[in-house]
Amino acid sequence: DAGITQSPRHKVTETGTPVTLRCHQTENHRYMYWYRQDPGHGLRLIHYSYGVKDTDKGEVSDGYSVSRSKTEDFLLTLESATSSQTSVYFCAISASPDENSPLHFGNGTRLTVT
Amino acid sequence: AQKITQTQPGMFVQEKEAVTLDCTYDTSDPSYGLFWYKQPSSGEMIFLIYQGSYDQQNATEGRYSLNFQKARKSANLVISASQLGDSAMYFCAMREGVDKLVFGAGTILRVKS
DSSP states (O other): OOOEEEEOSEEEEOTTOOEEEEEEESSOOSEEEEEEEETTTEEEEEEEEEETTEEEEOTTOTTEEEEEEETTEEEEEESSOOGGGOEEEEEEEESOSSTTOOOEEOOOEEEEEO | OOOEEOOOSEEEEETTSOEEEOOEEOOOOSOEEEEEEEEOTTOOOEEEEEEETTOSSOOEETTEEEEEETTTTEEEEEEOSOOGGGOEEEEEEEEETTSOEEEOOOEEEEEEO
8 A cells, every 4th residue: 555644534623714634655756636525526636746845736726725845745724614625635646747657545534614 | 528427326236247337538638547446435545447548458457447448438447246345436537648637426336245
């Protein structure tokens, strides 16, 4: 199994509070991704990183920011959580940007915004 | 525009039989990769199989095979000799260019004993 750890695994927070989710990898992969999973939508890309301090937006980036200060860590921050951000969040890593390289996923973080 | 379409929200299969999960995709890029992932009830995403757009032969990984029909833009997953442990959500995904993986909405498979 790819060495990807997401923390926390579960979190309940209140509307309007900031929340940070952490993804830690031990594979030394350059490419890291944050996805959210919602029923009927599959997984949708929030942000991704192609190196330390290099990040870009995905299709559902509004309300989220990311940071990557070290190769192994990729943080996802909800600046002011809303109920629509209740979801399961997955971190993924990839060794290569090429179309033949699979993404490997962490075990997910279940976030509930009340 | 929907890039990955999985038309079967749910499927049932009898244990030990084969099942095909459908996936169609849309792209104008000549170079792309197609992937299938399994998500059991425990929630993790497990990579199953990959097919490249230039591959001449269908990919196989154990009991999994990918029926790739490029002209039809379809990449169906075939699971042979189904087992109870195959009950899960299955996602088809496509990777274009240099960055992201785009997913379909998924198909829930239930294996009956």
